[in-house]
Amino acid sequence: MYAVVHSVVAPLARAVWRPDVTGLEHVPATGGVILASNHLSFADSVVIPCVVPRRVAFLAKSDYFTGSGVKGALTRAWFEGIGMLPVDRDDSKAAIASLDTALQVLGRGEAFGIYPEGTRSRDGRLYRGRTGVAHLALTAGVPVVPVGLRGTEKLQPVGSSRPRIVPVSVAFGPPIQVAGRFEGVPLGRARREVTDEIMTAIQALSGQPEAGIYNERAPDA
Structure with missing residues (x-):
């Protein structure tokens, strides 16, 4: 299903919206890599896979995969086709489960997309990054490509x-390499430093004003 959707939908979307894409050469053609982006819209998880020539897995609410009837089947096929992976955001263990899922994707040498802010920005500002992205990069030993959406x-x-x-x-920025850089550094500090470095790179690409605080998920987000 992914091959069909990506070969048909992606070219059509690019032809209709004609997105301005820069820095695509920074995305490795093969191997595990994290694409860390700012988050402005639900459409972000469609826009990025449409412009990247390799498969990019994102997490999506499990509700999208559990519908019944023809509509449910079509919705499920669509989300699976664009590389989405289901996660129960209301489960208290969902955060841990989502990180495990991401590590499996990276362990297979695939690309994983993540929004370090945690949820969409509702006021256009760039919020402080949560350290899950650094945990993934440091654990998997893969590079992080910052992405700026506008x-x-x-x-x-x-x-x-x-x-x-x-x-x-x-806009895609140069990969941020973490492997071997933080030997002897306390893990918590290493995660914070890597996350802040990633967010600084994202801000340079997106041009957003920094909020300086964490973003909280709205009830309907």
């Missing part, structure tokens, strides 16, 4: 069921 919050605003034709840009 305009996706207008592509499909919160509450809108249909995407709009608006200018969208996707």
Whole structure:
């Protein structure tokens, strides 16, 4: 299903929206890699896979995979087709389970997409990164490619069921290498330093003002 969706939907989406894509050469063609992006819209997890030539796995609410009937089957096929992996966000153990899932993806030498802010920015600011992204990078020993999205919050605003034709840009930065850099550094400190480095790189690409605080998930996010 992924091959079908990516070979048909991705070229069509690029032809319709014509996203401005820069730095794509920074994404390794093979091997485990983390794509760490700012998060402005639900559409972000569609935009990134559409412009990256290799499969990128993202986590999505398990609700999208459990619908019944024809609509449920089509919805499930769509999300599986764009590389989404189900996670129960209301489960108290979901955070740990999602990290384990991500490590499995990276262990297979695949690309994993993550939003270090944790949830969408509702005011356009870039929020402080949570250290799960650093945990993945340090544990798997893979590079992190920072991604800066612009305009996706207008592509499909919160509450809108249909995407709009608006200018969208996707910028990829040079990979951040972590392997071997933090030997002897306390793990908590290493995770914080790596996360802050990633967020600084994302901010340089997205141009967003920094909030300086963590973002909290809205009830309907």
